[in-house]
Amino acid sequence: xxxxxxxxxMGLNARALNHLQRAYPRLDTLGVTRTEFxxxxxxxxxxxxxxxxxxxxxxxxxxxxxxxxIGILPPQTDSLPFPEICVGSDHPISACLLSQYAGWAIQPxxxxxMGSGPMRAAYAGEKVFDELTPGQRDKGSEMVGVLETNQLxxxxxxxxIQGKVGxxxxxxLLVAPTKSIAGGVQIVARSLETALHKLxxxxxxxxxxxxxxxxxxxxxxxxGTLDAIGRTNDAILYGGRVFLWxxxxxxLIAEIGPKIPSGASAMYGRPFAEILKEAGGxxxxxxxxxxxxxxxxxxxxxxxxxxxxxxxxxxVLMRSFDLTGF
Numbered sequence: 434x435x436x437x438x439x440x441x442x443m444g445l446n447a448r449a450l451n452h453l454q455r456a457y458p459r460l461d462t463l464g465v466t467r468t469e470f471x472x473x474x475x476x477x478x479x480x481x482x483x484x485x486x487x488x489x490x491x492x493x494x495x496x497x498x499x500x501x502x503i504g505i506l507p508p509q510t511d512s513l514p515f516p517e518i519c520v521g522s523d524h525p526i527s528a529c530l531l532s533q534y535a536g537w538a539i540q541p542x543x544x545x546x547m548g549s550g551p552m553r554a555a556y557a558g559e560k561v562f563d564e565l566t567p568g569q570r571d572k573g574s575e576m577v578g579v580l581e582t583n584q585l586x587x588x589x590x591x592x593x594i595q596g597k598v599g600x601x602x603x604x605x606l607l608v609a610p611t612k613s614i615a616g617g618v619q620i621v622a623r624s625l626e627t628a629l630h631k632l633x634x635x636x637x638x639x640x641x642x643x644x645x646x647x648x649x650x651x652x653x654x655x656x657g658t659l660d661a662i663g664r665t666n667d668a669i670l671y672g673g674r675v676f677l678w679x680x681x682x683x684x685l686i687a688e689i690g691p692k693i694p695s696g697a698s699a700m701y702g703r704p705f706a707e708i709l710k711e712a713g714g715x716x717x718x719x720x721x722x723x724x725x726x727x728x729x730x731x732x733x734x735x736x737x738x739x740x741x742x743x744x745x746x747x748x749v750l751m752r753s754f755d756l757t758g759f
């Protein structure tokens with residue numbers, strides 16, 4: 434049996450573009466609009482367009498480079514009475530860390546957005562690429578990216594991205610604010626990604642992770658962007674549950690497991706909006722150990738044993754989602 438999975442970077446943008454193109458005939462029913470430019474296109478998933486749950490699922494799956502699936506589940510327990518966003522992948526490292534992770538700050542003059550999706554693999558300018566796929570880039574003819582922002586980009590943003598990549602590839606940008614329905618879906622669908630990112634931070638051998646699946650509750654609507662950021666983060670920090678199929682030594686899981694859930698952070702225990710406010714709105718002042726799911730389960734194919742670490746925290750979620758009297 435194969436006991437490892439090497440991440441791959443080539444072809445991520447082509448896979449994402451193919452996934453996106455299959456949605457062309459139903460853009461009107463998805464509530465998504467597209468604007469064409471010489472440099473590519475901009476897809477509005479919730480800035481001025483309506484968007485919605487199905488649009489969010491498409492947005493999230495494109496962000497995974499078409500290497501994963503996203504869905505919506507009914508509430509799983511009475512203590513967490515919210516629909517849940519699920520995500521799964523049999524290529525979790527490529528899908529999540531080389532594509533979905535929001536690691537590229539898009540910041541030309543007078544514009545800012547957090548960039549994710551497989552366009553990151555065409556740029557490959559982040560440290561994670563040096564560590565996982567050194568010296569490699571996705572060299573496809575077109576790029577696909579996802580921007581978390583309230584402002585639709587224009588030609589200068591497309592040109593800035595092309596300049597960073599170093600050629601004239603066409604770039605297709607999918608845009609959704611955090612507080613939009615579609616934006617919320619694609620952000621909460623990052624439960625698996627946060628677990629993998631924490632594993633990478635802790636120097637766990639990611640090639641032993643064969644498959645992954647995660648769920649997290651879909652937050653109640655937020656009035657403003659900061660509240661939306663707080664609630665979508667809390668959905669994962671206090672309600673996220675991730676399952677990993679691995680092939681490794683039990684001793685390694687037992688050693689590293691307690692460090693993975695968000696509860697390992699000294700900042701754990703309060704809504705994220707409060708924590709971020711104390712940090713002056715600076716994400717980099719928040720303990721990086723906090724950014725992970727509430728609960729992580731390992732299924733070890735090498736030994737047949739199961740390990741569970743952490744637990745969900747409904748009380749903080751109810752406070753964050755402003756439903757203490759629900």
